[in-house]
Amino acid sequence: MTTVALKPATMAQALTRALRDAMTADPTVHVMGEDVGTLGGVFRVTDGLAKEFGEDRVTDTPLAEAGILGTAVGMAMYGLRPVVEMQFDAFAYPAFEQLISHVARMRNRTRGAMPLPITIRVPYGGGIGGVEHHSDSSEAYYIATPGLHVVTPATVADAYGLLRAAIASDDPVVFLEPKRLYWSKDSWNPEEPQSVEPIGRAVVRRTGRSATLITYGPSVPVCMEAAEAATAEGWDLEVVDLRSLVPFDDEKVAASVRRTGRAVVVHESGGFGGPGGEIAARVTERCFHHLEAPVLRVAGFDIPYPPPMLERHHLPGVDRILDAVGRLQWEAEN
Amino acid sequence: MTVMEQRGAYHPTPPPAWQPRTDPAPLLPDERPYRVLGTDSAADADPALLRRLYAELVRGRRYNTQATALTKQGRLAVYPSSTGQEACEVAAALVLEERDWLFPSYRDTLAAVARGLDPVQALTLLRGDWHTGYDPHEHRVAPLCTPLATQLPHAVGLAHAARLKGDDVVALALVGDGGTSEGDFHEALNFAAVWQAPVVFLVQNNGFAISVPLEKQTAAPSLAHKAVGYGMPGRLVDGNDAAAVHQVLTEAVAHARAGGGPTLVEAVTYRIDAHTNADDATRYRVDAEVETWRAHDPIALLERELTERGLIDEAGIQAARDAAEAMAADLRERMNQDPVLDPMDLFAHVYAEPTPQLREQEALLRAELTAEEEGAH
Numbered sequence: 048m049t050t051v052a053l054k055p056a057t058m059a060q061a062l063t064r065a066l067r068d069a070m071t072a073d074p075t076v077h078v079m080g081e082d083v084g085t086l087g088g089v090f091r092v093t094d095g096l097a098k099e100f101g102e103d104r105v106t107d108t109p110l111a112e113a114g115i116l117g118t119a120v121g122m123a124m125y126g127l128r129p130v131v132e133m134q135f136d137a138f139a140y141p142a143f144e145q146l147i148s149h150v151a152r153m154r155n156r157t158r159g160a161m162p163l164p165i166t167i168r169v170p171y172g173g174g175i176g177g178v179e180h181h182s183d184s185s186e187a188y189y190i191a192t193p194g195l196h197v198v199t200p201a202t203v204a205d206a207y208g209l210l211r212a213a214i215a216s217d218d219p220v221v222f223l224e225p226k227r228l229y230w231s232k233d234s235w236n237p238e239e240p241q242s243v244e245p246i247g248r249a250v251v252r253r254t255g256r257s258a259t260l261i262t263y264g265p266s267v268p269v270c271m272e273a274a275e276a277a278t279a280e281g282w283d284l285e286v287v288d289l290r291s292l293v294p295f296d297d298e299k300v301a302a303s304v305r306r307t308g309r310a311v312v313v314h315e316s317g318g319f320g321g322p323g324g325e326i327a328a329r330v331t332e333r334c335f336h337h338l339e340a341p342v343l344r345v346a347g348f349d350i351p352y353p354p355p356m357l358e359r360h361h362l363p364g365v366d367r368i369l370d371a372v373g374r375l376q377w378e379a380e381n
Numbered sequence: 382m383t384v385m386e387q388r389g390a391y392h393p394t395p396p397p398a399w400q401p402r403t404d405p406a407p408l409l410p411d412e413r414p415y416r417v418l419g420t421d422s423a424a425d426a427d428p429a430l431l432r433r434l435y436a437e438l439v440r441g442r443r444y445n446t447q448a449t450a451l452t453k454q455g456r457l458a459v460y461p462s463s464t465g466q467e468a469c470e471v472a473a474a475l476v477l478e479e480r481d482w483l484f485p486s487y488r489d490t491l492a493a494v495a496r497g498l499d500p501v502q503a504l505t506l507l508r509g510d511w512h513t514g515y516d517p518h519e520h521r522v523a524p525l526c527t528p529l530a531t532q533l534p535h536a537v538g539l540a541h542a543a544r545l546k547g548d549d550v551v552a553l554a555l556v557g558d559g560g561t562s563e564g565d566f567h568e569a570l571n572f573a574a575v576w577q578a579p580v581v582f583l584v585q586n587n588g589f590a591i592s593v594p595l596e597k598q599t600a601a602p603s604l605a606h607k608a609v610g611y612g613m614p615g616r617l618v619d620g621n622d623a624a625a626v627h628q629v630l631t632e633a634v635a636h637a638r639a640g641g642g643p644t645l646v647e648a649v650t651y652r653i654d655a656h657t658n659a660d661d662a663t664r665y666r667v668d669a670e671v672e673t674w675r676a677h678d679p680i681a682l683l684e685r686e687l688t689e690r691g692l693i694d695e696a697g698i699q700a701a702r703d704a705a706e707a708m709a710a711d712l713r714e715r716m717n718q719d720p721v722l723d724p725m726d727l728f729a730h731v732y733a734e735p736t737p738q739l740r741e742q743e744a745l746l747r748a749e750l751t752a753e754e755e756g757a758h
Contacts, residue, residue: 077545103545108572109568109571109572109575111568111571111572113534113564113565113568114534114565114568114569114571114572116534117531117533117534117535117537117538117565117568117569118534118535118537118538118541118569118572119538120534120535120538121534121535121536121537121538121539121540121541121542121552122538122539122541122542123538124517124523124535124538124539124542125538125539125542125543125546126542126546127542127545141564144528144531144565145531145534145565148528148531149528149531149535152512153524154730154731154732154733155512155730155731156512156513156524157512157513157516157517157524157730158511158513158726158729158730159729159730160513160516160517160518161516161517161518161524162733193731194731194732196732216733217733218732218733247736247737293736294736294737294738295736295737295738296737297737297738298737
């Protein structure tokens with residue numbers, strides 16, 4: 048048995064590799080969007096693909112998000128498997144009508160006769176010093192729309208595995224890429240066949256006994272850091288990375304909270320109407336008799352995304368997470 | 382030196398490399414809507430085609446009146462009638478080959494029926510027992526689209542995909558005058574022209590977007606003129622002249638099939654009925670206007686041409702009417718039967734595999750239905 052040395056790779060590189068492997072494996076996979084061809088995307092995720100697969104399969108489209116997604120619908124109707132890039136979270140909004148009125152509904156509308164296997168890649172979230180309209184956490188809009196799968200990776204390996212799964216899915220998948228993790232590195236072997244992760248399964252990133260941090264995407268590394276820092280306070284925190292908001296892995300999340308008895312949901316998206324409310328409700332419904340304290344949320348403030356020089360005050364950080372953990376009614380145990 | 386001349390001195394002159402990208406002249410529509418019936422061009426029209434169009438128009442009108450009647454009997458939730466627009470509906474269906482695709486809006490069930498779709502299936506959306514009552518692949522008719530103009534980019538994408546696959550397929554998309562104000566109209570036409578996609582856009586300018594007349598919708602010289610801005614030809618045609626619409630669309634489809642790219646066709650017509658059975662057209666237009674258009678009725682225009690040229694006799698006219706009555710009787714009979722509903726269908730096609738959350742909700746509904754059933758016994 049030969050051992051291949053694991054080399055550090057970035058999340059962006061893993062995503063590129065996933066696109067390339069998917070395009071090689073399936074000639075119906077087409078990549079389309081703004082600047083995805085010659086330039087290789089503003090985050091270089093499609094780097095080299097136009098050269099390798101040609102402009103017919105990696106297409107620089109006109110600058111119109113509704114048109115990009117709307118034409119992708121037609122392409123999927125004819126049997127192609129489009130992978131659409133929305134350049135930034137907040138630039139995806141013009142495509143919402145196509146997404147909500149057609150992408151999410153076509154399978155249902157046609158009783159399964161016309162599924163739309165479209166992957167919509169959306170770089171999302173803050174923490175990169177972006178000016179207005181470049182840092183939104185828009186997942187609440189997507190998860191409120193039945194018919195879409197909503198997936199977000201937090202590790203280099205998941206970026207590959209989940210994107211392959213998204214492209215292979217016969218359902219539309221909104222694939223949220225945490226911008227500030229694009230350059231995060233991990234030991235990863237790009238030469239070996241990579242595992243394709245099934246969509247809808249959460250994973251425990253760190254086991255612990257005291258409380259569960261339920262999180263996803265860009266907040267996963269923050270929660271891992273918080274969990275390490277918490278050991279100084281005597282707390283042994285478990286971190287659950289959801290990976291997929293729709294479908295939601297109730298089983299894994301509830302199992303963790305039943306074990307620890309306490310939970311904090313952490314995300315960048317605003318708290319009011321954000322995913323955390325739904326997650327807290329689901330956890331409470333399933334784990335009420337195991338809970339030692341109300342499920343708390345650490346979320347972005349309910350404000351328009353702030354300018355870059357102020358964003359550190361907005362984003363959930365280690366201290367705010369630990370403060371929330373501290374409010375989990377520990378005194379009741381004594 | 383005047384102020385304007387001074388200002389002019391600051392205008393940058395175009396760099397030497399600049400030149401117009403496309404010669405706009407060949408893209409411009411005719412000054413008047415193109416007509417065939419009642420003109421010299423009518424002599425060139427194929428008599429068999431004219432008779433076919435006539436039979437379809439008569440059937441189409443009967444379909445419209447029958448569907449409207451079904452709303453009054455509570456058998457349809459709503460019906461947006463295409464009465465007066467049958468020439469456009471029928472011609473759009475007839476110009477396509479089997480392998481081509483039609484992209485209708487909610488007012489275009491007749492075009493779908495003329496393409497061969499079962500009328501009951503075409504009306505499923507408007508009866509309300511499901512959204513799309515047919516498999517779009519069977520007759521290559523996309524689902525009837527309700528959000529205006531949003532089906533146009535689908536037509537472009539499908540036509541583009543067909544071309545990428547090397548298939549000889551054209552997409553024809555239907556939209557109304559109101560729909561041309563939507564952003565998706567603009568984006569679809571732009572993508573189609575940039576990609577040179579084999580697609581034909583037919584705008585049925587029926588004068589009103591529910592209650593809003595065209596002058597509040599656009600300041601363009603005509604809707605067909607909008608084509609020029611995208612770099613595609615615009616054609617203006619009398620939408621009540623079935624022979625003219627058929628000819629213009631046939632040319633546009635052939636142009637697209639030959640690799641010439643998209644065409645925008647504006648058919649000038651009139652919505653004789655209200656927006657739907659739930660609308661009151663007397664609030665926004667006068668009867669005299671409607672009567673003017675009744676005098677330019679698509680069936681009457683074609684019937685006169687056929688009769689005057691001896692291409693149809695009383696028996697031929699009666700045969701068309703009898704066929705239409707038979708269709709209406711069959712439609713009436715089948716629509717008077719209650720559709721079979723299974724509430725569990727609600728969960729069947731949201732995803733390829735229901736999510737765990739949907740499985741829970743499915744179980745909840747199943748339990749409710751069981752309780753209802755037990756309560757009934």
